[in-house]
Amino acid sequence: MNLLLRAVPALALLVCCTAGVARADGSGDPAAVSSEDGKYADKDGTATYKISEGGKVDFYSYIGFVRYSANCLQCHGPDGLGSTYAPSLVNSLKTLSYVDVLTTVAGGKKDVSEAQTLVMPALGENKNVMCYIDAIYIYLRGRSNDAIGRGRPQAHEPRPAAFSEAEDSCMK
Template identity: 60%
Template sequence: MQRVRRVAIATVAAVIVSMGAYAVTDGSGDPSAVKSDDGKWMDKNDVPTFKVEPDGTVDWYSYVGFTRYSSECLRCHGPDGMGSTYAPALMESMKRLSYTDFYAVVAGGKQDVSASQGLVMPANGENKNVMCFIDAMYVYLRARADDAIGRGRPQKHAPKPEAFTKAEDECMG
């Protein structure tokens, strides 16, 4: 009995330690930015992530993500990823969805839980205005889910990286 209890306590302690300072509320795991490829930040698993400086300056991709989200997704999903009566709050969804889940729904669409009400998430696989900026929208919503970026347009952002301009030109054609 004693022994079982000790093991249980040790397990709980190990879990807390492995979580570190970060409480897991992110479908892709720890969002900490560990490396940047010309202003595009990645976490330790090479998944795109946000980077917010102590003075509130957000990385360029999060900023673009906000503007693209507002033009392509807001009309259904509400301002700042907060949801509407029509479509779910993506800042909540991101606590559960991984990068791959997100990508699959945005590209392929979804008609599932709300099918009875005829609510549809459109497929965007052919829509360059969405697909060319999918990583930016992902990092913005990830930041919203992790409470790293508040409501509204981020006031300060990092300068536009050259790599972004190049990728945008190539993708938009």
């Protein structure tokens, strides 16, 4: 999947979370320091959320909520909070990096023992997930840092033209 390939160089950019950062998740300090076509990045170039005055979220966080709720909620519960059979991603992303998340989503995961049978499917071929994986990650990163609350974000930035173009070519 070309989307995944495009994401892999981010691995090289990954810098371990340094001490003294006010807020950090599995990818380090989530503070947005740059943006391109309405998509924000942290100091390491990793995709991140941006919350402006009045709780307005960036477009990717918003569309991430929408696509998360269609493709991930069935197991990981509403708002990333987990269910009886899949873990809370709000917790998981406190330690999982962007690359960890992408690798798991694309390749799946198996944890089958006497005590439990946790299996996540490999979604690498699923356009409904992979065409939106950055947005889903950004949304969950915001949830994990308690920057985005439960439920549908009430206000968001307008849909960037670049997003629509990428979506169209990816979903074809």
